[in-house]
Amino acid sequence: MSKTYVAVDIGASSGRLMLGQLHDGKLQLQEMHRFKNGFVKEAGHDRWQIDHLIEEILIGLEKIKRAGFSKITLGIDTWAVDYVLVGSNGQKLQNPISYRDNRTANSIAKLTSELPKDYIYKKTGIQFLDFNTLYQLFEEDKNLLAKTEKILMIPDYIGYVLTGQAVTEVTNASTTQMLSLREGLFDHDLLKKVNVRPEQFPKLVDAGTVLGPILNKWYQQYDLPEVEVITVATHDTASAVVGTPGIGQHWAYLSSGTWSLLGSELNVPENGKKAYCQNYTNEWGAYGTYRFLKNIMGLWIIQNVQKELPQQYSFAQLAALAEKEEPFQQYIDVNDSRFTNPATGMVQELQDYCRRTQQKVPQTPGELAMAVYSNLSLYYANELNILGDILGYPIDTLNIVGGGSNVRLMNQMTASLAQVDVYAGPSEATAVGNLIVQMITKQDVSNLQQGRQLITNSFAIKKFVPQNRNFTQQLLNYQKFLQEMKA
Numbered sequence: 001m002s003k004t005y006v007a008v009d010i011g012a013s014s015g016r017l018m019l020g021q022l023h024d025g026k027l028q029l030q031e032m033h034r035f036k037n038g039f040v041k042e043a044g045h046d047r048w049q050i051d052h053l054i055e056e057i058l059i060g061l062e063k064i065k066r067a068g069f070s071k072i073t074l075g076i077d078t079w080a081v082d083y084v085l086v087g088s089n090g091q092k093l094q095n096p097i098s099y100r101d102n103r104t105a106n107s108i109a110k111l112t113s114e115l116p117k118d119y120i121y122k123k124t125g126i127q128f129l130d131f132n133t134l135y136q137l138f139e140e141d142k143n144l145l146a147k148t149e150k151i152l153m154i155p156d157y158i159g160y161v162l163t164g165q166a167v168t169e170v171t172n173a174s175t176t177q178m179l180s181l182r183e184g185l186f187d188h189d190l191l192k193k194v195n196v197r198p199e200q201f202p203k204l205v206d207a208g209t210v211l212g213p214i215l216n217k218w219y220q221q222y223d224l225p226e227v228e229v230i231t232v233a234t235h236d237t238a239s240a241v242v243g244t245p246g247i248g249q250h251w252a253y254l255s256s257g258t259w260s261l262l263g264s265e266l267n268v269p270e271n272g273k274k275a276y277c278q279n280y281t282n283e284w285g286a287y288g289t290y291r292f293l294k295n296i297m298g299l300w301i302i303q304n305v306q307k308e309l310p311q312q313y314s315f316a317q318l319a320a321l322a323e324k325e326e327p328f329q330q331y332i333d334v335n336d337s338r339f340t341n342p343a344t345g346m347v348q349e350l351q352d353y354c355r356r357t358q359q360k361v362p363q364t365p366g367e368l369a370m371a372v373y374s375n376l377s378l379y380y381a382n383e384l385n386i387l388g389d390i391l392g393y394p395i396d397t398l399n400i401v402g403g404g405s406n407v408r409l410m411n412q413m414t415a416s417l418a419q420v421d422v423y424a425g426p427s428e429a430t431a432v433g434n435l436i437v438q439m440i441t442k443q444d445v446s447n448l449q450q451g452r453q454l455i456t457n458s459f460a461i462k463k464f465v466p467q468n469r470n471f472t473q474q475l476l477n478y479q480k481f482l483q484e485m486k487a
């Protein structure tokens with residue numbers, strides 16, 4: 001009887017419990033529970049409703065028990081950089097603040113006026129994003145920080161609440177921009193800069209470490225299966241990379257969800273001058289790899305457009321409406337910080353951007369969706385060229401995973417703009433990667449390579465080849481536009 005594995009994958013827009021079992025050499029995936037995620041304004045900041053997320057996980061585990069699965073292993077992955085402050089009584093001191101909160105809007109400038117950017121990048125190899133943990137702790141309430149016994153990254157906090165065991169898993173710890181590449185530990189200069197004592201972070205552990213059983217107290221409140229929690233690659237993007245089929249010789253991945261993370265899997269970090277100037281990151285991956293990638297605004301933009309439209313459209317409907325429109329009617333730097341969390345709303349921001357740059361203003365849902373999808377595709381194609389330039393070899397294949405891999409319009413435009421073959425799927429790659437690390441730990445899968453072979457054997461991966469040759473002119477126009485916008 002095959003073991004039963006369950007992945008808890010909580011992205012910025014939604015969470016899900018995905019059950020996986022091995023049958024006849026294939027990984028069979030079953031969605032057992034799905035719930036919305038999002039932040040709300042509370043006590044002056046945008047905060048995640050972490051207790052609600054834990055309750056949803058326990059509800060999902062009850063559903064799994066009711067479906068007849070009495071014994072499982074469980075892995076938890078979530079978004080990065082955010083953390084929970086835990087006091088001496090083991091309870092959280094506040095609801096965690098979201099990385100989209102504006103408290104860190106000027107923190108990089110403030111902190112790096114004393115610690116130069118190139119010094120931090122040489123130490124950590126991590127991209128400069130306003131909301132990295134380093135800057136959030138720099139802005140954190142000093143009284144709260146003084147009362148903090150443990151600083152727990154979001155997935156580590158959830159594991160701690162469920163099992164009582166506190167650890168800091170390295171793939172997510174690397175996104176703090178406080179891990180030293182050379183020592184493989186928290187850098188004490190950077191900790192000191194943000195008034196954090198080394199012992200406030202629990203011990204660092206690798207992906208695949210067994211955390212332990214769920215605490216008895218939860219069995220008094222919920223009808224749960226027997227659960228052994230395994231600390232997987234707890235940064236959801238690290239799990240997504242594990243769950244990428246990795247097709248191609250010089251392949252790159254695009255984890256396409258609320259965020260788009262485009263990059264390559266390296267065995268040694270690349271924190272040289274080109275990588276620094278292009279703000280690429282060396283987040284730690286599972287099994288000693290590095291996730292050399294760039295954060296791109298992603299489907300966050302269309303998620304907000306969808307929410308703001310007067311009529312209700314599914315994402316599939318928006319993608320179908322976009323296919324009826326002409327592409328490249330306007331150029332948009334989708335990574336412009338104005339799209340991070342626009343107070344006036346995303347549609348307004350997109351339209352103002354096009355007005356200010358004297359371009360056609362998208363009005364209808366189809367025009368808005370095409371504007372988003374075509375400019376994301378242009379941005380991906382441009383970054384693939386930059387990635388190849390930094391690494392010193394052209395990228396020949398792009399593996400697109402996550403919900404965005406369902407948007408065939410974007411898959412095709414990206415293939416034609418970048419002149420590379422695109423392999424799309426699995427859309428639940430993050431959960432699949434979470435499950436694969438559990439299966440390697442329990443020795444049902446021997447290693448990462450065999451795990452990726454299992455993915456290609458188990459899921460329908462769609463291939464998109466370059467078509468429209470005049471798209472290369474569009475890419476050149478876009479690159480010129482980006483240069484002009486930066487000037």
Ligand SMILES: Nc1ncnc2c1ncn2[C@@H]1O[C@H](COP(=O)(O)OP(=O)(O)O)[C@@H](O)[C@H]1O
Nearest residue numbers: 011012013014257258299315316402403404406
């Ligand atoms: N059938 C679909 N058609 C178009 N877009 C889709 C479809 N399914 C998912 N998406 C896109 O994928 C996104 C969700 O991707 P996902 O990887 O689940 O994100 P996250 O993990 O950040 O919650 C949605 O916001 C939507 O834009």
Ligand SMILES: C[C@H](O)[C@H](O)[C@@H](O)C(=O)COP(=O)(O)O
Nearest residue numbers: 011012079080236237257258259
């Ligand atoms: C801030 C991080 O880059 C962010 O966590 C990103 O890695 C991420 O969460 C991607 O996951 P989604 O599933 O939310 O797109």
Ligand SMILES: [Mg+2]
Nearest residue numbers: 011236257430
């Ligand atoms: Mg995700």
